[in-house]
Amino acid sequence: MSEDDRTPKTTDGGTASADGGTDERPPFAATRYESGAITYPGHPTGPEGTEPAETVDLAEYTGEVVTWTTSTATPPGVRQPNHLAIVEFEVPDPCGDGVQSVRALGQLTTDGVETGDEVRPVYVEELREPGVGIKDEDSAQDWDGYRFEPV
Amino acid sequence: MDEPVAVVGASMTKFGERDAWVQELLAQAGKECLEDAGVAPSDVEHVYAANMASGEFEGQGGIMNALAHDLDLLPAYSQRVDQTSSSGGAGIYAAWQSIASGASEMTLLVGGEKMTHRTTGDATDVIASITHPAEYKQGVTLPSFAGMTARHYLEKYDAPRESLAKVAVKNHKNGVDNPHAQFRKEVDLETVLESPIVADPLRLYDFCPITDGSAALLLCPESVAQEYADEYAIISGVAGATDTHVVHEREDPTTMGGVVESSQEAYEMAGIGPEDVDVAELHDMFTILEFLQMEGLGFADPGEAWKHVEEGRTDRDGELPINTSGGLKSKGHPLGASGVAQGVEIYEQVTGEAGPRQVDADVGLACNVGGFGNCVITTILESGGEAA
Numbered sequence: 001m002s003e004d005d006r007t008p009k010t011t012d013g014g015t016a017s018a019d020g021g022t023d024e025r026p027p028f029a030a031t032r033y034e035s036g037a038i039t040y041p042g043h044p045t046g047p048e049g050t051e052p053a054e055t056v057d058l059a060e061y062t063g064e065v066v067t068w069t070t071s072t073a074t075p076p077g078v079r080q081p082n083h084l085a086i087v088e089f090e091v092p093d094p095c096g097d098g099v100q101s102v103r104a105l106g107q108l109t110t111d112g113v114e115t116g117d118e119v120r121p122v123y124v125e126e127l128r129e130p131g132v133g134i135k136d137e138d139s140a141q142d143w144d145g146y147r148f149e150p151v
Numbered sequence: 152m153d154e155p156v157a158v159v160g161a162s163m164t165k166f167g168e169r170d171a172w173v174q175e176l177l178a179q180a181g182k183e184c185l186e187d188a189g190v191a192p193s194d195v196e197h198v199y200a201a202n203m204a205s206g207e208f209e210g211q212g213g214i215m216n217a218l219a220h221d222l223d224l225l226p227a228y229s230q231r232v233d234q235t236s237s238s239g240g241a242g243i244y245a246a247w248q249s250i251a252s253g254a255s256e257m258t259l260l261v262g263g264e265k266m267t268h269r270t271t272g273d274a275t276d277v278i279a280s281i282t283h284p285a286e287y288k289q290g291v292t293l294p295s296f297a298g299m300t301a302r303h304y305l306e307k308y309d310a311p312r313e314s315l316a317k318v319a320v321k322n323h324k325n326g327v328d329n330p331h332a333q334f335r336k337e338v339d340l341e342t343v344l345e346s347p348i349v350a351d352p353l354r355l356y357d358f359c360p361i362t363d364g365s366a367a368l369l370l371c372p373e374s375v376a377q378e379y380a381d382e383y384a385i386i387s388g389v390a391g392a393t394d395t396h397v398v399h400e401r402e403d404p405t406t407m408g409g410v411v412e413s414s415q416e417a418y419e420m421a422g423i424g425p426e427d428v429d430v431a432e433l434h435d436m437f438t439i440l441e442f443l444q445m446e447g448l449g450f451a452d453p454g455e456a457w458k459h460v461e462e463g464r465t466d467r468d469g470e471l472p473i474n475t476s477g478g479l480k481s482k483g484h485p486l487g488a489s490g491v492a493q494g495v496e497i498y499e500q501v502t503g504e505a506g507p508r509q510v511d512a513d514v515g516l517a518c519n520v521g522g523f524g525n526c527v528i529t530t531i532l533e534s535g536g537e538a539a
Contacts, residue, residue: 039397039400041283067306067404069295069302071290071291071292071298073271073294074272074292075272075276075279076276085299086299103399105398115303127288127290128289128290133280134276134277143288144288
C-alpha cells in the first residue's frame with residue numbers, strides 16, 4: 001500500500017520542489033484529520049477517533065530536528081552509515097489562526113546535523129535498495145520518499 | 152474463576168549460540184519444565200509456544216504442533232503466540248487466561264527462538280520488518296530508535312552518557328552468576344564507552360546480543376499447584392497494553408505508554424504499587440530501555456532513573472535489584488523466549504531458588520517490551536505456598 005492509498009485525497013503538492021521549481025515528485029503526504037490533528041504517515045482513523053480530512057505536503061515546509069542518530073549496523077540494502085532524524089514540522093491551520101505540529105522520521109542527507117537544526121525535505125527515488133532485505137521488490141512496500149537536508 | 156493462578160514449574164535452556172533448531176530448543180525447555188514440576192505430559196491441557204519469527208528465521212512453521220507432539224502432550228490444545236519481542240510476555244498472559252478462565256487446569260508455556268545462524272544484518276532486517284512501511288523504507292532499525300531516544304533522554308534530562316554504560320556494567324556483573332546466560336563475563340565502564348558505535352550515542356555494549364534459546368513455565372490453579380509443590384509462585388497481576396506503531400508519533404519519545412498502562416493495570420490487579428516490588432526483570436534490549444521502563448513502572452520519577460543506577464539502587468544488593476538474571480544484555484535475547492525467561496527469573500527469586508543471584512524477594516515484576524515499546528506485558532509474581 002503506498003502513502004497515497006492510505007490517504008483520502010490530495011489537495012496540494014506533487015509539483016513544487018524545495019527550491020520553488022517544478023518536478024515530478026510525489027507529495028510528502030501527511031494526513032490532517034477532522035480534529036485538526038496531523039500525522040505522518042496517515043491512518044484510516046486518526047487521533048481521538050476522527051476521520052481523515054485532507055493531505056498536507058510536508059515538502060512545502062522546513063522542520064526542526066528533534067533527535068538524530070547515525071546507524072552503523074544497517075540491514076541489507078541500506079546505506080552505511082545511515083544518518084536518521086526525527087523532525088518536527090509546524091503546519092498552519094487551514095483557517096490561519098494557529099499551527100499544528102507533526103513529526104516525521106527520515107534519513108539525513110549528511111552527517112553533522114544537530115538537535116534543533118532546521119532541515120527541509122528532498123525527494124529520493126530509492127531510499128534503500130528494493131528487494132534486498134526481507135521484503136520483495138514488488139511487495140506493498142514503497143521505496144521512494146524524502147530525506148532531510150540542512151537549510 | 153476466583154482461584155489464583157500459580158506457577159508450579161520453570162526451566163530454561165542455555166542461551167547463546169546453539170546448534171539446535173527452534174523445535175528442539177522448545178522441546179528441551181518444555182520437557183525440563185514438566186520434570187521440574189513432576190507433572191506428566193498427559194496432564195497438560197493447553198500448550199502455548201511463544202515465538203516471533205520461526206518462519207522468517209528458519210522457514211519453520213507450526214511449532215506449537217511440533218512442541219505438543221514432541222512432548223507427547225496430544226491431544227492438548229496448542230497455540231503459537233507472536234507479539235514480536237514481547238511474545239514471551241504475551242504467552243504468560245495467554246497461559247494465565249487459559250487457567251483463569253477455567254478452560255485449562257494445566258498449561259505449559261514455552262518460548263523460544265533460533266537466530267544466530269543468520270547474519271547480524273539479516274536478523275536486524277527481520278526484526279525491523281515490524282516497523283511501519285514509512286519507517287522501514289528509511290532503513291530504520293530497532294537499535295537506531297534506541298540511539299535517537301537515548302540522545303533525546305540525555306539532552307532532555309542532562310544525564311551523563313556514562314549512566315547508560317553503567318546499566319551494561321551492572322547487568323553483565325549479574326549475568327556472571329547465571330549459568331544459562333550467553334555472556335558470563337564482567338565488563339568495565341571503559342570497555343563499554345570505547346566499544347564501536349552502533350547507533351550514536353549508543354555503542355556495542357549498550358545492545359543485547361543475537362541469541363538462540365528457550366524457556367518454559369507451567370501454570371495451574373493454586374489448588375492444583377498444592378498437589379505438586381510446597382513452594383510455588385502466584386501470578387497476582389498481569390496486563391498488556393499497546394502504544395503507537397509509528398514510533399515518532401509519540402508525544403514524548405522518552406515515555407513508553409505501553410509500560411505505563413500495562414503496569415498500572417497489573418498493579419491494580421495485584422493490589423500493590425511500585426514501592427511494594429522487591430525485584431524486577433526489565434527488557435534491557437538496549438541500555439536506554441532500562442531507564443524508560445524504570446520511569447514508566449513508577450520505580451523512578453521521569454528523568455531520574457539514571458540517578459538510581461548511578462547510586463547503585465538497582466544493583467543486586469540495592470534497594471530494588473533490577474535484572475538479577477543479567478537481563479537481555481548479558482543473558483541474551485532469543486526473541487520469543489525472553490519474556491518467559493524473565494518469568495523464570497522472577498519465579499526463582501520469589502520461591503528462593505535463585506542460588507547465588509538470590510535477593511530477599513516476595514514480590515517480583517517482569518516487564519517484556521515488544522518492538523520499541525509498541526506492545527508491553529507487565530507481570531507480577533508473588534511467593535505462594537510455603538515460599539510465602
